[in-house]
Amino acid sequence: MTQASETETKEKQQKPIVNYLKLPDSPDEKPYLWGSRCKACGAAYLGPRLACARCFAVGDFDEIRFGDEGTLKTFTIVHQSAPGIEVPFIAAIVDLPEGTAVRCNLGGIEPDPEKLVPLLGKKVEMYTEKVREDREGNDVIAFKYRPAN
Amino acid sequence: MPVKPARDAYIIGVGMVKYGRYPDKSVVDLATEAVIAALKDANLTMKDIQMVGSGNLSAPIGQAIMRSVGQTGVPVVNVSNACATGSTACREAYFSVASGAFDIAMGIGSEQMGKAGLLGAGRIGAMGDLAYIPEGVMGSQLMPPVFSQWGVDHMRKYGTTFEDFARVAYKNHKNSVHNPYAQYQQEFSMEEIMNARMISWPNTLYMCCPTGDGAGAVIYASADKVRQLGLSSKAVKVAACVLTSDPWSESGNAILDINLCTRLAVKEAYEIAGIGPEDLDAVELHDCFATAELLHYENMGLAPEGEGARYLKEGKFDIGGKTAVNASGGLLSRGHPLGATGACGISEIVWQLRGEAGGRQQPNAKVGLAHVIGLTSACTVNIMVK
Ligand SMILES: [Zn+2]
Numbered sequence: 001m002t003q004a005s006e007t008e009t010k011e012k013q014q015k016p017i018v019n020y021l022k023l024p025d026s027p028d029e030k031p032y033l034w035g036s037r038c039k040a041c042g043a044a045y046l047g048p049r050l051a052c053a054r055c056f057a058v059g060d061f062d063e064i065r066f067g068d069e070g071t072l073k074t075f076t077i078v079h080q081s082a083p084g085i086e087v088p089f090i091a092a093i094v095d096l097p098e099g100t101a102v103r104c105n106l107g108g109i110e111p112d113p114e115k116l117v118p119l120l121g122k123k124v125e126m127y128t129e130k131v132r133e134d135r136e137g138n139d140v141i142a143f144k145y146r147p148a149n
Numbered sequence: 150m151p152v153k154p155a156r157d158a159y160i161i162g163v164g165m166v167k168y169g170r171y172p173d174k175s176v177v178d179l180a181t182e183a184v185i186a187a188l189k190d191a192n193l194t195m196k197d198i199q200m201v202g203s204g205n206l207s208a209p210i211g212q213a214i215m216r217s218v219g220q221t222g223v224p225v226v227n228v229s230n231a232c233a234t235g236s237t238a239c240r241e242a243y244f245s246v247a248s249g250a251f252d253i254a255m256g257i258g259s260e261q262m263g264k265a266g267l268l269g270a271g272r273i274g275a276m277g278d279l280a281y282i283p284e285g286v287m288g289s290q291l292m293p294p295v296f297s298q299w300g301v302d303h304m305r306k307y308g309t310t311f312e313d314f315a316r317v318a319y320k321n322h323k324n325s326v327h328n329p330y331a332q333y334q335q336e337f338s339m340e341e342i343m344n345a346r347m348i349s350w351p352n353t354l355y356m357c358c359p360t361g362d363g364a365g366a367v368i369y370a371s372a373d374k375v376r377q378l379g380l381s382s383k384a385v386k387v388a389a390c391v392l393t394s395d396p397w398s399e400s401g402n403a404i405l406d407i408n409l410c411t412r413l414a415v416k417e418a419y420e421i422a423g424i425g426p427e428d429l430d431a432v433e434l435h436d437c438f439a440t441a442e443l444l445h446y447e448n449m450g451l452a453p454e455g456e457g458a459r460y461l462k463e464g465k466f467d468i469g470g471k472t473a474v475n476a477s478g479g480l481l482s483r484g485h486p487l488g489a490t491g492a493c494g495i496s497e498i499v500w501q502l503r504g505e506a507g508g509r510q511q512p513n514a515k516v517g518l519a520h521v522i523g524l525t526s527a528c529t530v531n532i533m534v535k
Binding site: 018104132 | 278285287290293298299349397404
């Protein structure tokens with residue numbers, strides 16, 4: 001097989017945009033956020049940790065699989081950004097009940113303050129979406145949150 | 150635990166250049182002008198300066214400033230600390246004197262940004278495949294959205310409105326017409342502010358600080374030196390000079406915190422100075438966005454929790470009010486050349502306490518505070534007393 005045909009037949013993959021988003025191989029399993037919980041103080045973090053910034057414990061963490069639900073701490077509607085970034089979009093911070101927060105885009109709702117302000121402090125749920133394609137043509141998958149029913 | 154330094158230090162000279170855009174000058178030229186102004190203010194020459202702290206976010210230019218204004222071989226420390234760069238450089242100079250190591254030291258802040266806005270300060274253009282850059286698809290780490298989100302967080306807690314935040318910009322632009330150093334000296338109506346182009350809701354264009362070029366310099370001296378030089382009538386005592394970083398918080402993973410490091414810094418500063426928020430006559434605080442200023446009223450104890458918007462509306466933070474906040478026009482009008490800002494906030498408070506602030510003078514100002522926050526996160530608070 002030549003190098004070229006190898007690339008052509010290579011299957012397009014789904015790749016998470018950050019290391020703390022897990023995309024299970026099985027289509028029956030939902031994507032989830034993954035992180036570390038300090039065994040000493042219970043502090044939660046996204047992704048792997050070397051040490052706990054809260055209690056200074058070193059190297060002793062449990063894995064956490066975060067649930068889909070969180071509450072909307074805050075948002076902004078971004079109308080002007082850096083070149084190449086599509087606007088407007090809703091940037092948000094979601095508090096997770098496991099004891100941390102995530103930065104994300106809010107979807108499933110119009111970028112309208114009158115609709116968004118009433119959602120503050122309300123439940124939102126995580127979902128994933130293809131946001132870009134990388135140089136190899138793989139789908140880059142990000143997580144977003146949307147109002148929960 | 151707040152640490153009170155070995156001895157007192159006083160500010161004996163300040164200087165700054167008018168903020169703006171200077172395509173025909175270098176940043177070293179601008180810093181040199183500020184240094185010359187501060188030296189003139191204290192009636193000194195570079196020969197008297199025993200240590201220099203130089204803040205510039207783009208480059209370590211302290212020694213280049215010395216080559217421009219006077220090469221004496223003294224220690225020069227270059228500082229980079231996000232938007233708190235200039236004030237951190239001043240803190241280096243302050244502690245050089247307050248520790249007893251030197252008798253006269255200078256802090257300099259400078260920056261030349263041209264038209265490059267705060268938007269460029271993010272992580273865009275990082276190495277690697279651009280498809281994996283989270284900006285815009287996983288929220289935002291750029292400064293306008295971060296500070297806007299803190300404003301909306303306040304809305305969630307207290308029902309603060311877009312109009313409440315716009316009133317901050319109204320006050321500061323109104324103050325700016327009396328400040329010859331401000332980049333923009335123009336008053337805007339509430340309508341003009343609220344109908345301006347939206348940058349990141351709820352901050353419109355006039356609720357975001359302009360970027361540009363600027364420089365400021367601050368000279369510190371020991372009590373003995375102040376007497377020796379006959380500068381007692383001019384000298385302003387630094388009652389506290391505090392720098393903090395952000396303590397751990399649950400949301401700290403997701404958003405850099407502007408509240409926690411400010412609360413920690415003022416708490417330490419009030420304790421060291423033996424001064425409370427009720428004693429403050431003039432405050433220069435970090436209003437890089439209108440949303441930020443309103444939060445800091447409460448972070449600093451100038452208003453009770455959730456009452457910042459009401460206090461502002463009642464005129465408590467106007468010139469002539471209980472505490473004049475950003476009488477200079479603040480960053481919103483004066484501009485925010487990143488590394489320069491900290492040195493210039495301190496200069497403004499010095500002028501206020503000396504009664505030299507002209508049309509923007511807070512009557513009988515005796516106690517002042519200069520605050521800067523840099524999102525890295527770093528917060529400096531200086532309390533000054535005349
Ligand atoms: Zn811990």
